[in-house]
Amino acid sequence: MLYKTLSFLSIPLLLMACQSEEEQLKTAESVISEVRMKEYVMELAGDAYQGRKPFTQGETKTIEYLQSTFKSIGLEPANGDSYLQEVPLVKVRGRIEEPLSIVMPDGRMQMQYVDDFITFSRRLEENILLQASDMVFAGFGIVAPEYNWNDYKDLNVKGKTVIVLVNDPGLESGKADFFNGDAMTYYGRWTYKYEEAARQGAEAVLIVHQDKGAGYPWSVVVNSGSTAKIYPQPEDDYKNRCKAEGWITFAKAKELFSLVGKDLEQLITEVRQTAYKGFNMGVQANLAMTNRWEKAKSYNVLGKIPGTDLADEYLFYTAHWDHLGIGKKMDGDSIYNGAVDNGTSLAWMMEIARAFNAMPRKPRRSVVIMAPTAEESGLNGSGYYADHPVYPISKTVANINNDLMLPFGRCKDVMVTGYGQSDLDQLVRTEAEKKGRYILPDPNAHTGMYYRSDHFSFARVGVPAIFARGNNDHWEKGKAYMTEKEQYWINNCYHKPGDEYEEWWDLLGVVEDAQLLFRVGWAVANTDQYPQWNETSEFKAVRDAQFK
Numbered sequence: 001m002l003y004k005t006l007s008f009l010s011i012p013l014l015l016m017a018c019q020s021e022e023e024q025l026k027t028a029e030s031v032i033s034e035v036r037m038k039e040y041v042m043e044l045a046g047d048a049y050q051g052r053k054p055f056t057q058g059e060t061k062t063i064e065y066l067q068s069t070f071k072s073i074g075l076e077p078a079n080g081d082s083y084l085q086e087v088p089l090v091k092v093r094g095r096i097e098e099p100l101s102i103v104m105p106d107g108r109m110q111m112q113y114v115d116d117f118i119t120f121s122r123r124l125e126e127n128i129l130l131q132a133s134d135m136v137f138a139g140f141g142i143v144a145p146e147y148n149w150n151d152y153k154d155l156n157v158k159g160k161t162v163i164v165l166v167n168d169p170g171l172e173s174g175k176a177d178f179f180n181g182d183a184m185t186y187y188g189r190w191t192y193k194y195e196e197a198a199r200q201g202a203e204a205v206l207i208v209h210q211d212k213g214a215g216y217p218w219s220v221v222v223n224s225g226s227t228a229k230i231y232p233q234p235e236d237d238y239k240n241r242c243k244a245e246g247w248i249t250f251a252k253a254k255e256l257f258s259l260v261g262k263d264l265e266q267l268i269t270e271v272r273q274t275a276y277k278g279f280n281m282g283v284q285a286n287l288a289m290t291n292r293w294e295k296a297k298s299y300n301v302l303g304k305i306p307g308t309d310l311a312d313e314y315l316f317y318t319a320h321w322d323h324l325g326i327g328k329k330m331d332g333d334s335i336y337n338g339a340v341d342n343g344t345s346l347a348w349m350m351e352i353a354r355a356f357n358a359m360p361r362k363p364r365r366s367v368v369i370m371a372p373t374a375e376e377s378g379l380n381g382s383g384y385y386a387d388h389p390v391y392p393i394s395k396t397v398a399n400i401n402n403d404l405m406l407p408f409g410r411c412k413d414v415m416v417t418g419y420g421q422s423d424l425d426q427l428v429r430t431e432a433e434k435k436g437r438y439i440l441p442d443p444n445a446h447t448g449m450y451y452r453s454d455h456f457s458f459a460r461v462g463v464p465a466i467f468a469r470g471n472n473d474h475w476e477k478g479k480a481y482m483t484e485k486e487q488y489w490i491n492n493c494y495h496k497p498g499d500e501y502e503e504w505w506d507l508l509g510v511v512e513d514a515q516l517l518f519r520v521g522w523a524v525a526n527t528d529q530y531p532q533w534n535e536t537s538e539f540k541a542v543r544d545a546q547f548k
């Protein structure tokens, strides 16, 4: 009887023990299943989840499903005895009472909400009024001492409305070392421009939209700007922020600048080439909005695989659970299901957790699997975690994040967003080459993707973070196929109700990315060294300060 039990239970374990680590990894990664990934996405992107918007029934359902899945995978609760971390947020719903109008020396230019401009306000104030607010053009709205660049130099913008260009001066400058060339720096992000305008004391800030510089079309600005916004709960009701933040279309901005005697295209060229000084436009902005808000709690969901001799050091995998909820109807559908954004990455992450648990031994470091909330509204869940970590940031060795994993099949490339930031690149390269794949630095680095998903929250506080997946070069069908598919997806699905699960999906690419990044994580969780930022990274100084 004893012999029988032993043979029945222990032969697989004995076999695993005899395997080399490479064989163990092979066995573990083979548990990653496309069928299960499809089940996860079908469930989480189902209409019953109502687009997984924080504070809704959709949230309740999502976090219940994630917790029960984490449990069934064998993850332990990662926040004491809970899988949840409470994230205090505020939801602000703005309404335009009187649309933006600009008073000229001889007349008035009326702007149409949505068609021409989008504005919102973070301030927890009921009435937001711009009354004859002097408008000032402030170049790119950037103060960057390391590039000897100050768009606000000699400008007085206190209590005024600034209008700034999208992205940063490096874009299309032809100079790779100037604001990182075509790759966006943090200075190019709208979040930065709003923060800087507030630091300068401006009353309002408007960004001139351009598809390339923003990295997305006007419809994306409209969809995210015209619905309720979510922010971390502030201590000062956001009195330190501009009254109004927003965007205007390129066409309308061009018209406005021509009315004050400037050619906008020419102006952009000049601003890029020289540290152009802004100017008072001699016109005034008027706008009336009302704000309603409610404070509410949302939740990050986190589980862990405890490590062994280095159990008090942590590797984080992340994939945000939230999406946009119910919004503007398009083609008869108002549920923004978020199947690719971010269902596929949730599936990727949960299958990686299974692979870790399929190894015959535990990793040396603890591995945390976290689904942050409120990413879509500005990396709020991961940002809250980074500022209120459960485990010390200085003991958090790395973050591996994913977002928008495309369902179009196996890719040869491993596209690394933020390539050149840290030596995690090298680990990804080593594992990619074992699989016959190659590293591709993100060809669309001008969109600033490194600052646009949850890994940035970790990077910001000094944790080396990587965002990598196959995206551009299909194994059988090549690059043109993926370009066409991705473009199709961006036009029809990105942040639209069309981001739905489809029967024909091929998730074998996501399976291979899970296998690859499981191996990268296994290496990170078991080596003696911490991953390091490269010398040129803007995040290196923050990390170094933690080890002084």
Ligand SMILES: [Zn+2]
Residues within 6 Å of the ligand: 320, 341, 342, 375, 403, 404
């Ligand atoms: Zn996303």
